[in-house]
Amino acid sequence: MAAAVEHGAANAVFLVHEFVTDETAGALRQRNARDLHGFGLTVFDLEFPSTAEVPWCVGPLGFAGNGERLSSKVKLYVAKATTDWRSRRET
Secondary structure (H helix, E strand, O other): OHHHHHOOOOEEEEEEEEEEOOOOOHHHHHHHHHHHHHHHHHHHOOOOOOHHHOOEEEEEEOOOOOOOOOOOOOEEEEEEEEEEOOOOOOO
16 A cells, blocks of 8 residues: 555555465465465455455455555455466376
């Protein structure tokens, strides 16, 4: 938000970009999904779309800025994207 204000932008996007590889642990990905869900509920009182629904983008979201570096005039969006870099093994 502060960078958006500094650059005179009308919009700001908080993007969570998940990279899935052969080394990615499923349990950690599930924990990260729970944490993102909790962040949405705690900060915005909003349930973000499920992990199965990527990519997604929600907003603009309400934001109580202080009028200087965190202006409430900037429209805030939260988004999630996933890139699957797992190797494709033929069976």
